[in-house]
Amino acid sequence: MFSPVKSTKVYEQVIEQFKTMIADGTLKKGDRLPSERELVSQLGVSRASIREALSALQMIGFVEARHGEGNFIRENFEESLIDPFLLIFMLNGSNKEQILELRRIIEVETAAIAAEKINNEEIEKLEECLNGLLEAQDEVLKGKYDKEFHYNIAKASKNILIVNMLNAVSSLMDAFITEARGKILMVEGNKDVLMNQHSALLKALKNHDPKAASKAMREHLDLIFEYIKDR
Amino acid sequence: MFSPVKSTKVYEQVIEQFKTMIADGTLKKGDRLPSERELVSQLGVSRASIREALSALQMIGFVEARHGEGNFIRENFEESLIDPFLLIFMLNGSNKEQILELRRIIEVETAAIAAEKINNEEIEKLEECLNGLLEAQDEVLKGKYDKEFHYNIAKASKNILIVNMLNAVSSLMDAFITEARGKILMVEGNKDVLMNQHSALLKALKNHDPKAASKAMREHLDLIFEYIKDR
Numbered sequence: 331m332f333s334p335v336k337s338t339k340v341y342e343q344v345i346e347q348f349k350t351m352i353a354d355g356t357l358k359k360g361d362r363l364p365s366e367r368e369l370v371s372q373l374g375v376s377r378a379s380i381r382e383a384l385s386a387l388q389m390i391g392f393v394e395a396r397h398g399e400g401n402f403i404r405e406n407f408e409e410s411l412i413d414p415f416l417l418i419f420m421l422n423g424s425n426k427e428q429i430l431e432l433r434r435i436i437e438v439e440t441a442a443i444a445a446e447k448i449n450n451e452e453i454e455k456l457e458e459c460l461n462g463l464l465e466a467q468d469e470v471l472k473g474k475y476d477k478e479f480h481y482n483i484a485k486a487s488k489n490i491l492i493v494n495m496l497n498a499v500s501s502l503m504d505a506f507i508t509e510a511r512g513k514i515l516m517v518e519g520n521k522d523v524l525m526n527q528h529s530a531l532l533k534a535l536k537n538h539d540p541k542a543a544s545k546a547m548r549e550h551l552d553l554i555f556e557y558i559k560d561r
Numbered sequence: 562m563f564s565p566v567k568s569t570k571v572y573e574q575v576i577e578q579f580k581t582m583i584a585d586g587t588l589k590k591g592d593r594l595p596s597e598r599e600l601v602s603q604l605g606v607s608r609a610s611i612r613e614a615l616s617a618l619q620m621i622g623f624v625e626a627r628h629g630e631g632n633f634i635r636e637n638f639e640e641s642l643i644d645p646f647l648l649i650f651m652l653n654g655s656n657k658e659q660i661l662e663l664r665r666i667i668e669v670e671t672a673a674i675a676a677e678k679i680n681n682e683e684i685e686k687l688e689e690c691l692n693g694l695l696e697a698q699d700e701v702l703k704g705k706y707d708k709e710f711h712y713n714i715a716k717a718s719k720n721i722l723i724v725n726m727l728n729a730v731s732s733l734m735d736a737f738i739t740e741a742r743g744k745i746l747m748v749e750g751n752k753d754v755l756m757n758q759h760s761a762l763l764k765a766l767k768n769h770d771p772k773a774a775s776k777a778m779r780e781h782l783d784l785i786f787e788y789i790k791d792r
Contacts, residue, residue, distance in 0.1 A: 349651075358652070359652050378612065385570075385614070390644060392645075411646070414622070418642075421590050424720075424721055428720045434670075443666075491646070491663045491730075
């Protein structure tokens with residue numbers, strides 16, 4: 331039997347060459363790429379194909395164009411899943427519950443891992459976030475500290491894949507979170523509940539207690555779920 | 562104070578227009594895009610810029626070029642996180658443990674959600690996978706049924722974000738999984754252990770028992786973890 335011949339476009343072949351060079355370590359984080367002109371001559375393809383390949387690699391946050399300096403492999407990939415995730419979300423008519431469900435899945439277990447691996451410096455950062463959250467006067471600033479608190483827990487897991495994943499999920503949630511905070515805070519007494527939940531989480535992390543950390547995270551996200559879902 | 566002016570490339574502006582049309586519902590799954598020539602005239606930009614935008618959107622699996630038919634918005638996004646994930650993995654020097662850690666995080670909780678939402682048709686599919694796994698003679702075919710079994714559990718969660726996420730993670734793991742299966746099966750008695758773990762998982766799902774499903778999944782992945790990690 332014959333199998334269908336897949337036509338590969340020129341820019342796709344260029345991308346494959348980049349991938350190979352990354353896989354074998356020839357290209358590393360922060361490396362400057364050859365100029366477009368050099369790439370044209372090294373790869374023997376048109377400038378248009380080079381540009382198509384570069385724009386595709388920029389789209390997934392892998393290559394960064396610095397004005398007047400050329401193209402570089404990024405140092406930081408924390409944002410590279412956001413666009414793909416956003417498009418999946420929009421085109422599938424996914425809903426808020428599905429995002430929060432994914433976030434809960436990741437964060438509950440991540441809190442347990444963080445409890446095992448967190449160090450003193452990371453605990454201090456979380457304390458700063460919590461103080462900021464307590465003292466901030468406006469909702470925008472409070473939201474910022476809240477987000478930083480969760481981000482730093484993910485970072486304490488020391489797993490960059492988890493951090494990237496959560497970044498994409500929480501960037502999807504951003505619009506809802508502010509809205510949810512508003513709804514939650516309208517209910518008498520909830521301000522203290524939220525604060526206590528964050529404190530319980532921090533305490534569990536300080537005690538390096540994975541079970542208590544998961545439990546605290548689950549209770550916290552369950553409360554948010556209650557207010558975020560369509561009712 | 563002035564803030565830095567961010568130069569936006571033409572192709573990025575084209576992508577923004579696509580995003581807006583997706584967000585407001587003008588562009589939907591499966592839609593055929595206007596031809597390159599039409600896009601040039603509608604957007605008033607060069608053909609090169611249109612092609613750069615299209616290659617970027619293809620890279621994240623959002624647009625699909627069908628030979629002789631033109632460009633379409635994809636129907637299925639199950640592969641759109643694979644490339645971004647692969648590059649993050651390679652460039653960060655992430656290791657096997659980090660992938661399996663992320664997989665365990667997602668799958669343990671997903672098994673619980675699936676236990677709540679699974680229907681009879683989905684249970685039948687899982688039974689077929691398990692029979693295939695039992696009867697298959699070679700390791701490649703066994704590996705295929707194993708993967709399908711896990712994929713169908715994720716699908717039973719009815720959350721497309723979870724399915725996409727797991728697809729990306731397991732495509733990263735593919736190389737290791739076959740290797741791990743080999744190592745596991747070299748140990749006397751492990752073949753039955755693996756089979757029993759899959760059966761226990763299926764039983765918990767059939768009983769719509771979230772706790773038992775998580776537990777069975779955790780035990781299963783813990784065993785794989787044991788054999789996959791660098792020793």
